[in-house]
Amino acid sequence: MRSIVPLAILLSSIEINFCLATDPLAKDYGDLVFTTLLFRHGDRAITGQSYPKDPYKNESYWPMGYGQLTNQGKERHYEFGQWIRNRYTNFLPENYSSKDIYIRSTSVDRAIMSAAVNLAGMYQPYKDQQWNDNLGKLWQPIPIHSIPRNVDTALSFGDNCPRFKKEFNNLQNNPDIQQFNNNHKDVYNYIKENSGMNLTDLIYDSMNLYDTLLVESQFNYTLPNWTHAVFPGKLEEIAEMSFKLPTYTPILKKLSSGVLLNEIVEHMKLKRTGKLNPDIKLWIYSAHDTNVASLLNSLNIYNNKLPPYAAAVFLELRKNKNVNNSFVITVSYRNTSTHEPFLLQIPGCNSVACDLDQFIEVVKPLIVTNWYKECHTMEENNYMTYFGILAILLVAVSILFFIFNKKLFLCYCGRNYEKF
Structure with missing residues (x-):
């Protein structure tokens, strides 16, 4: 089993020989304006859902804990963070700022930890961001945002969407x-x-x-x-x-990736008009192999191979080099550290550099703007509508009853008892 290496030693000892090139797509497709990055967490232990005869199911074989990030996973994402820093040298300022980058993770430990160590690779403290003479010169805390799985509609699809579960179960009859x-x-x-x-x-x-x-x-x-x-x-x-x-049918694609795609599209539309506030440059989602596969398959660019640890999808918004005030999107998939990300062409787009409006039109059938309505059947939505109307009527009756009784109460209290 791999030895345990303290994080501080890990951060100080890893050396990577980067090539001098930064953004390799800028020359052909335009300067980068905004990036959405979705990646899988790093290497982990077994999740605890082992098989009955597994000789290694006892937790003593997994000192980091079931499903937790391993030291190999930390190292992998730290190196990935350094790779991102190199790619975006001319795009992201050297010093961390909450105005430049936003990180969202699922509420799963390994995803949050992967985001943390990835950021450590991206943003080594410099100058005034060094907060002490020891660890403060190697690492700085950067916020990672997360919400509970049962209310996360962008990254934790399925469990909290009744319609998804129904459509998914129907696949057994396919x-x-x-x-x-x-x-x-x-x-x-x-x-x-x-x-x-x-x-x-x-x-x-x-x-x-x-x-x-x-x-x-x-x-x-x-x-x-x-x-x-x-x-x-x-x-x-x-x-x-x-x-x-999870994305086998059009409706499953919509329920799996619709909220996430809506966020991605809205961010890019705001960025195009200069209304994204704060003016974020890099929006990161730290998630799982299922998220990576579902996004790729929803866009019809999935290679049907299992996404490895730290697999990542880059959706990059660029200023079109050939048309003024025009923007294009390039989509790249990084599934290995030994090769540059693979540039993919989305079906329905005329080029690997897909015009933003064309991209929006292609993904429009998948977009979900009203998650609750999409995740419930028409009968359920009608029931909730009737329930809502009934609730409003009950509130109205209660208010009228209160007003009527308040009037009687005031009249009763306002009597002149000296006359009786």
Whole structure:
């Protein structure tokens, strides 16, 4: 198992040889104006959703805690933060300012910690931001914003959206999914026989098994012999299918990514008109592989491969070099540290540099502006409307009753008792 390295030593010891180039797209597509960045957290321990016969399910094998960020995950995101700093050298000021960058994370520890260590790589304290002669020269606190999962409509889709759950469950009746499960029934039976799992949800339970085995193999734990027949190959196929399911249909795409896309579009529209306040340059979402896959698949640019740790999607707003007062969006996917992010063309856009208005038109069918209305069926919305009307009537009756009784009370109290 990997040794534990103190963060201060980690921050001071990592050396990276960056190339001299900063923003490689500026020359061809225009100067950067605003960036939305969505990334996955770094390496983590198993989540605790292990299989019954797992020899490493005891938490003693995971001293950092189930689902928590590992030292390898910290290092990976610190290096990624330095990479971002290099790419945006001419875009982001060297000193941190809340007017330049905004960071939002899901309320999951590993996502928050990944954002924190990524920011440590981006913003080493300089000059007056050095707050003492020790750690203060290496690291500075930068705010990370988060809200509870049950009220997070942009990054934590599904659990708090009844319509999503209904549409998602309906996939079990989809002929393609049924055929997929039929093609993998031998794998499912093999898993049941050897892992001790019941597989109440064939695809997702198999995906959780794949995830557990992947993490354990990354920790150099010796996997049971029976796993060699299905891991990684056959289990990886099932895991890849699981990541497409949350955005498998147009309505699922909308319910999965609609709120996030609405935020992205609104920020860019405000940035174009100079009305984004504060005038943020980089808006970061620290999230999970499911978020990365769902955004890519909603935009129809997903490669159907599992997003690795620290996988990132860059949506960059640029001033069009060829047309005055025109803006374009470039979308890049970074899924490895050994290659520049892959520039992707969104279907419906005429170029990899998609005109902002064209981009808005392409994603318009996915945009969600009224989350509550979209997440409830028409019957539920009608019920809530009737309930609301009834509540208003009850309030009105209560007010009238109060006014009427107040009048009687005043009349009663205002009597001249000396006349009786």
